Amino acid sequence: MSAILIAEQVLNGLQFGVMLFLMAAGLTLIFGVMGLINLAHGSLYMVGAFAAAAVAGATGSFVLGLGAALAAAAAAGVLIEMLVIRRLYRAAHLDQVLATFALILIFSEGTRWVFGSFPLYLDIPAALSGPVSLPGGILYPAYRLALIAAGLAVAAGLWWLTARTRVGIQIRAGADDREMIAALGVDIRRLYTLVFALGAALAGLAGALVGAIQSVQVGMGEPVLILAFVVIVIGGIGSIKGAFIGALLVGLTDTLGGIFLPELFKLFMAPDTATQAGSALASMAIYILMSAVLIWRPTGLYGARPA
Amino acid sequence: MSDAILRVSGLHKAFGAVRATEDVSLDLRPGEIHAIIGPNGAGKSTLIAQICGTLRPDAGQVLLTGRDVTGLGAPQRAALGLGRTFQVSQLAMEDSAFENVLLGAVGASGRPWRVWGAAARDAGLVARAEAALARVGLSDVAAMRTSALSHGQRRLLEVAVALTLDPRAFVMDEPMAGLGAEGSARLTAFLAELKREAPILLVEHDMDAVFALADRISVLVYGRVIATGTVAEIRASAAVRDAYLGHDA
Amino acid sequence: MIEERWIGWAMLAGLVALPLWAMAAGEPFTITLVTRAVILALAAAGLNIALGIGGLVSLGHAVFFGIGGYAMGILAHHAQSYTAMNLIGLEVPGTKLMPVIWLVAVTVSAVVAWVIGKLTLRTSGVYFIMATLAFGQMFYYFAISWSAYGGEDGLPIYVRNSFPGLNTLVPIQFFALCLALLCAALFITARLRAAPFGLALNAARQSPERARAVGLDPARLRLAAFVLSGAITGLAGALFADLNRFVSPTMFSWQLSGELIVLVIIGGVGRLYGPVVGACLFVALEHWLGGLTDYWHVALGAILLGIVLFARGGLIGLLTGKEGAHV
Numbered sequence: 001m002s003a004i005l006i007a008e009q010v011l012n013g014l015q016f017g018v019m020l021f022l023m024a025a026g027l028t029l030i031f032g033v034m035g036l037i038n039l040a041h042g043s044l045y046m047v048g049a050f051a052a053a054a055v056a057g058a059t060g061s062f063v064l065g066l067g068a069a070l071a072a073a074a075a076a077g078v079l080i081e082m083l084v085i086r087r088l089y090r091a092a093h094l095d096q097v098l099a100t101f102a103l104i105l106i107f108s109e110g111t112r113w114v115f116g117s118f119p120l121y122l123d124i125p126a127a128l129s130g131p132v133s134l135p136g137g138i139l140y141p142a143y144r145l146a147l148i149a150a151g152l153a154v155a156a157g158l159w160w161l162t163a164r165t166r167v168g169i170q171i172r173a174g175a176d177d178r179e180m181i182a183a184l185g186v187d188i189r190r191l192y193t194l195v196f197a198l199g200a201a202l203a204g205l206a207g208a209l210v211g212a213i214q215s216v217q218v219g220m221g222e223p224v225l226i227l228a229f230v231v232i233v234i235g236g237i238g239s240i241k242g243a244f245i246g247a248l249l250v251g252l253t254d255t256l257g258g259i260f261l262p263e264l265f266k267l268f269m270a271p272d273t274a275t276q277a278g279s280a281l282a283s284m285a286i287y288i289l290m291s292a293v294l295i296w297r298p299t300g301l302y303g304a305r306p307a
Numbered sequence: 308m309s310d311a312i313l314r315v316s317g318l319h320k321a322f323g324a325v326r327a328t329e330d331v332s333l334d335l336r337p338g339e340i341h342a343i344i345g346p347n348g349a350g351k352s353t354l355i356a357q358i359c360g361t362l363r364p365d366a367g368q369v370l371l372t373g374r375d376v377t378g379l380g381a382p383q384r385a386a387l388g389l390g391r392t393f394q395v396s397q398l399a400m401e402d403s404a405f406e407n408v409l410l411g412a413v414g415a416s417g418r419p420w421r422v423w424g425a426a427a428r429d430a431g432l433v434a435r436a437e438a439a440l441a442r443v444g445l446s447d448v449a450a451m452r453t454s455a456l457s458h459g460q461r462r463l464l465e466v467a468v469a470l471t472l473d474p475r476a477f478v479m480d481e482p483m484a485g486l487g488a489e490g491s492a493r494l495t496a497f498l499a500e501l502k503r504e505a506p507i508l509l510v511e512h513d514m515d516a517v518f519a520l521a522d523r524i525s526v527l528v529y530g531r532v533i534a535t536g537t538v539a540e541i542r543a544s545a546a547v548r549d550a551y552l553g554h555d556a
Numbered sequence: 557m558i559e560e561r562w563i564g565w566a567m568l569a570g571l572v573a574l575p576l577w578a579m580a581a582g583e584p585f586t587i588t589l590v591t592r593a594v595i596l597a598l599a600a601a602g603l604n605i606a607l608g609i610g611g612l613v614s615l616g617h618a619v620f621f622g623i624g625g626y627a628m629g630i631l632a633h634h635a636q637s638y639t640a641m642n643l644i645g646l647e648v649p650g651t652k653l654m655p656v657i658w659l660v661a662v663t664v665s666a667v668v669a670w671v672i673g674k675l676t677l678r679t680s681g682v683y684f685i686m687a688t689l690a691f692g693q694m695f696y697y698f699a700i701s702w703s704a705y706g707g708e709d710g711l712p713i714y715v716r717n718s719f720p721g722l723n724t725l726v727p728i729q730f731f732a733l734c735l736a737l738l739c740a741a742l743f744i745t746a747r748l749r750a751a752p753f754g755l756a757l758n759a760a761r762q763s764p765e766r767a768r769a770v771g772l773d774p775a776r777l778r779l780a781a782f783v784l785s786g787a788i789t790g791l792a793g794a795l796f797a798d799l800n801r802f803v804s805p806t807m808f809s810w811q812l813s814g815e816l817i818v819l820v821i822i823g824g825v826g827r828l829y830g831p832v833v834g835a836c837l838f839v840a841l842e843h844w845l846g847g848l849t850d851y852w853h854v855a856l857g858a859i860l861l862g863i864v865l866f867a868r869g870g871l872i873g874l875l876t877g878k879e880g881a882h883v
Contacts, residue, residue, distance in 0.1 A: 037682045039814075087865055093682055094613050098821055099864045101814045105857035113851050222810060226693045229686035237682065280701045287694035291675050294687060298678040361768070385771035397769065399762040407766075410759045413752040414770030419777065425750035432752070472770060 007138050009259050010252065015144045017251025018151025022206035023228035024235070024243040025158055026199025032238025033171055033195050034089050039100035040080065041203050041228070042221025043107035048073040048204025049211035049220060050111060053120040062125035066208050073204020074197045076107075081196040089192070104222070112218045119215035122208070147209055154202065155244055162240060171195060227254075230286055234293045236303025245301060250286050257285035311336050311370075312476045312506055313358070313389075318367035320353055320530075327353040328364065329530040335476055335506045340498065342509045342517045345527035351510045352394065354527065355480050358508070359391050360384040372475055386417065390474030390505070392465040394481045398453050404464055405449040408436040411471030439470040443497070459490045466494070477507040483516050495519055518542075526550070558875050564829030567836065571735060579728050587727040588799070593839040594734045595795045600819040600831030601741045602788030607817065608826030609749060610781040611761030612677075616688030617816050619672065619695050620665040620786040622808035624793025626699070627661035629711040629803035636714055654719040654733075657794055665790025666783050673782035677775055692813050699805035710804025717798055724798075734795050738832070741788050746828055748784075757781050789816070818856075822863055824870030833871050 027041050051072035056065030080103060088096045128143040162168040170186050207221065214220070231250050235242025262278030269277065293300065311334035320328040327350045335341050345351055356362035358369055360381035369377050376384050385391075398407050409426055412435040413419050426432055440446050443463040448456060456464065462482060469477060482498075483491045495516050498507060502522075511517050517524065518538050525535040528550045534541060541547055571594060578586035599621055606612040634641050634650025641648045651657065676687040700708045716724050724730045748754045760767040760774035767774050797803040806812070815838070823834025841859070845852035867874055 031682065037685060084861060084865070091864075093685060094607075094817075094821075094825070095864050097613055097615065097685060098817065099861055101818070102857040102860035102864070104814075105853040105860070109851045109853040109857070113854075223693070226689055226810060230690045233679075233683060233686050233690065276701075276703065280698060283697040283701050284694050287690055290687065290690055294675045294678055299683070359769070361765070380773070381768035382771045382773045385769055391769050393765065393769070397763045397766040399759040399766060401762055402759065406755065407759075410755055410766070410772075411770045413756055414767075414772050416752070417771070419752050419756040419772050420780075421752045422748050422754075423751055425747075426752045426755045427750065429752075468766070468770065 004136065004138050005259075007134075007136065008140060009256055011138075011140055011144065011148070013252035013255035014248065015147050015151075015251070016255055017248040018148055018155070019206050019210050020224070020227055020231050020251055021151055021244050021247035022154060022202045022209075023224055024231040024247050025155075025240055026202040027225075027228055028232050028235070028238055028240065028243045029171070029195055030199045031232075034192055036085065036089060037093055037096050037100070038085070038199075039097060039225065040103035040107065041199070042223075042225030043104050044073045044077055044200045044203040044221070045207035045224055046107065046111060046216075046218065046221040047076045048207030049122070049216040050115060050120065050207075051204070052208035052211055053122040053216045054115075056122055057120065062123070062212075065122065066205070069204045069208030070201045073207070074201040076204075077197045077200025078193060081193050085196060086189070086192070108218050115218075117218070119217035122211040122216055124212045143212065147213075150205075150209060154205070155240075158240055167191075167194070227286070230290050232300070233290050234300060236300025239300070239302040242300055242302030249289065253285050253289050254282075257282040261285070312372055313478075313508065314368075314370040315354075315358060316368050316370070318354070318357055318369070319365045320357060320362065321365060326530050328357065331367070331527070331530070331532055333525050333532060333535060335508050337506055338503055339522040340502045340507045340509055340520050342511055342521035342524045343527055344511065344514070344517055344524060349527040350530040351527055352480065353530075355391075355478060355510060359389060359478055385414065385472060385474075388472070388475030389478060390469035390472045390476070391478040392462075392469050392480060392482050394484065394510075396461045396465055398461060398464060398468070400452075400454040402453060403450050404445055404453055404456060404460075405436060405440065407453060407464055408439045408467050408471050409433070411439065411468040412436045415472045435471055439467040442470055443467045459486050462486055462490070463494070466497075474505055476505055477501070479507055480510045481512060482509070483511055483513040491516055560827060560829065560872055560876050563833065563872055563875055567829055567832050568739070571832075571836070575728055575731050584727050587731055589839060589843060591727070591731045591734055591799055592796075593836045594731065594738050595792050595799060596816075596819060596839065597832045597835035598734070598738045598741055598795065599789045599792035600816055600823075600835055601738065601745060602785045602790075602792060603816050604785075604820050604826070604831050605745060605748070605788065606778075606782050606785035607820055608830065609754060609757050609761065610778050610785075612778060612782060612785075613685050613817070614688045614782070614785075615685050615810070615813050615817065616672070616690075616692035617786070617789050618808050618810065618812035619692050620669060620789040621793035621796065621812060621816070622695055622699065622803075622805070623665045623668055624661035624790035624795075625797035625803040625807040626705065626711075627664055627790070628657050628717065628794040628797040629713060630705055631657050631660060632713045632717055633705065633711055652715075652717045654717045654724070654794075654798070657717060657798075658791055661790045661794035662787045665793075666787040669783045669786025669790075670779070673779045673786075677778055677782065689810060689813065692808060692810055696805055696808040696810070699808050706804070708805060710802055710806075713797070713801045713803075716801060730799070734799075737791065737795070741791075742828060742832070749828070753777070753780070818860060822860070822870055824872035827870070827872050830870060830872055837871060 023041065023045060027038060030036055030038055048069035052065035052069035055068035056062050084099055084103065088099055124143045128146050130142055131139040132142045132145055133139055162171055170191055227250060231243060231246040234249060235246030258279065261282040262275045265274035265278040313335040316332045318328050318331040331354060343351055353362065357364045360379055368375060371384060371387050371389055376387060399410065409432060412432040413426060415435065416432060440449055443466055445460060445463055445467060448460060453461065466482060483494060486494060491513060498520055501507065521538055523535060523537060524541045525532050526541065526547050533550055534544050534547050571590060575587045575590050603614065603617045606614050631650045632652055635652045641650065672691050676684050679687060705711050718724055719733060722729045722733065756767060756772050757777045760772065760777050764774040793807060819834035819838050820831055822837055823830030823832065841856060845855050863870060
């Protein structure tokens with residue numbers, strides 16, 4: 001196995017990881033600030049992908065498609081926040097699970113109704129369609145490299161937003177003490193809607209960006225949502241940093257595990273069995289990682305630990 | 308001193324830079340009520356949590372009837388004879404008052420794993436539960452849903468649940484809170500009797516009740532015990548007046 | 557207002573009468589439909605022990621449903637192909653006998669529930685929800701990648717398994733078997749709830765601090781409830797696979813985990829007959845609405861939102877006029 005292949009797989013893992021981060025960051029912010037578990041976050045990812053595919057398909061412009069994804073996901077986010085989610089902030093987790101599960105049903109069937117059951121395709125923009133040669137003789141798809149860059153840029157932007165801006169201070173204060181932030185005269189309802197829209201837009205962005213390398217179809221959001229949950233269990237609820245580290249860990253473990261575990265098993269097994277056993281174990285690798293974190297640190301790597 | 312039912316020695320607990328409990332030592336002797344008083348934020352709740360086993364101290368020891376229970380959790384300490392009441396009522400609010408004391412009886416029986424016979428038809432459990440309810444005068448509301456009880460009745464139910472355990476020592480966190488003058492007086496009279504069965508470590512804000520009930524008082528300020536003594540000694544102590552009583556009075 | 561007990565009895569009476577009528581009228585499909593409702597009710601009754609009494613919002617109960625399904629699928633597959641299973645060097649034949657299949661389904665589900673419970677019950681609240689959902693997905697992907705037993709395509713079983721003394725190929729007889737198991741599960745739940753264990757578990761859900769203060773360990777109570785809950789849902793999975801004569805990775809899907817919670821909630825969480833009412837309502841909706849439109853999930857979603865936002869006690873809550881389950 002060559003160094004080039006390894007480097008490529010590490011880049012693939014990073015790319016997967018930063019996209020998971022876009023999902024997990026929104027989820028963890030929404031949980032951290034409003035105390036809400038949102039199963040419908042995967043639907044917002046799907047909304048972004050469909051909006052991007054539809055608009056890019058109609059106009060031929062990937063950038064317009066991206067803009068549409070952000071706008072559609074944020075709008076959908078604001079809509080469900082004002083109609084449904086707002087009533088759930090003080091509700092039990094069970095109610096949150098049920099109501100957002102209901103939203104998944106509505107979003108999925110609604111999308112199927114509008115767009116049909118066949119997948120849509122979103123083309124990679126021409127400027128990014130070729131490979132790039134990296135130092136060391138690695139040829140890597142430019143678009144995937146752009147995804148990594150975009151993900152890192154969003155991570156940096158989120159860090160700046162939460163650490164350095166007025167809104168960020170309100171968000172962090174809101175997470176710690178709702179009464180205090182209300183007493184400071186901040187309109188808490190507007191802050192919540194804003195945070196929810198931000199999380200929705202991040203999910204929509206992820207959906208659109210990933211939509212160009214996968215098919216865009218109903219049900220695409222939930223597997224990503226569940227992986228984002230794994231990320232949050234590993235990283236700890238409410239922590240952007242935890243979401244980032246967790247996302248990279250999950251992305252790298254899943255990608256590298258899928259490649260290397262079968263190879264590893266071939267060292268002491270027949271090739272056939274090794275491929276089977278290796279890929280079966282690889283499909284479980286991230287959950288084993290999650291189990292290890294649950295045993296070692298039940299509230300995640302960066303989650304608030306009970307005193 | 309050696310016959311103390313409950314003994315705490317050299318207890319330390321810090322949250323980051325905040326020292327919530329600093330070198331606290333105290334004991335609870337048979338037949339007494341030992342009150343812990345102190346201003347808000349003095350670390351009373353943190354201390355109670357460490358004594359009852361819901362919070363692990365950084366250093367120090369908790370001994371129950373001479374046995375080191377520092378490493379044990381709350382359920383084991385309860386099983387060894389520590390009965391507690393909470394500052395904010397912790398009850399099964401959807402269940403009836405009777406079911407709450409029945410729960411205490413189940414806990415006291417040490418046999419919660421029985422999955423067949425109905426708990427409410429087990430004569431032993433029922434007798435223990437009914438006796439506890441009767442002692443605090445709640446027999447009339449036994450069938451009422453706990454969430455429908457008045458605040459004062461819930462405070463008494465807390466005490467009744469602790470009674471079902473027949474504990475060796477009680478730890479009561481502000482049992483008088485929100486009771487009103489009449490309820491407070493009734494509970495004061497009851498506790499004055501109860502201490503003969505098992506001594507009571509009492510955290511209380513109601514100074515009238517403390518001065519009426521306590522055999523000894525410890526004053527906790529900023530996580531430290533600044534004085535321990537009889538009611539008269541504490542009343543007379545200049546240090547206590549400066550640190551605490553002076554502010555309120 | 558109607559007493560909960562009567563709703564339950566009426567429900568069970570209906571579950572006996574409807575298939576008998578269908579048999580007389582020569583409508584075997586209706587019997588299959590009711591059998592489906594009964595099996596889903598059994599699965600939900602299992603979940604109700606963890607969710608309703610224990611307060612554990614498990615979003616991964618499809619794991620046990622799927623394990624029950626695959627226990628049936630794998631055993632019957634080996635029996636019908638006359639091959640032996642290789643269990644760490646030990647040759648074990650398959651079987652078509654339901655009691656044996658059920659025993660395997662229940663045992664394996666219980667063991668897996670113990671492991672998942674041990675891991676996830678170290679957390680609580682939303683961590684628990686996310687972690688159970690994740691473990692469900694793990695089994696889903698594992699089943700897809702397990703090509704020896706059909707992988708993504710699943711595993712067909714040609715003839716329904718047998719039960720001594722009955723002809724399970726006759727729809728009404730298989731239905732009676734499923735109904736008997738449902739009644740047994742409800743009976744166990746009712747006894748359990750009134751027993752010291754149920755009292756303790758129920759109190760630990762409402763106030764873990766209170767349970768600890770009387771010497772009870774909420775974590776151990778919850779683990780026991782989770783194991784029992786998983787075992788019952790696993791049994792339902794074995795029956796479900798037998799009803800369809802087919803098992804596939806979709807039995808492990810997160811949608812199914814979500815639907816099981818939905819069944820419990822629309823009936824009324826923590827109520828003895830909640831799962832029965834919920835499953836019957838769900839199958840009826842699925843049948844009628846699904847016949848009217850392909851997009852019936854939109855309607856289901858809307859109904860569910862309505863229940864969460866406006867009718868907290870589920871259908872039984874509406875009928876009895878009482879929101880809470882434990883009165």
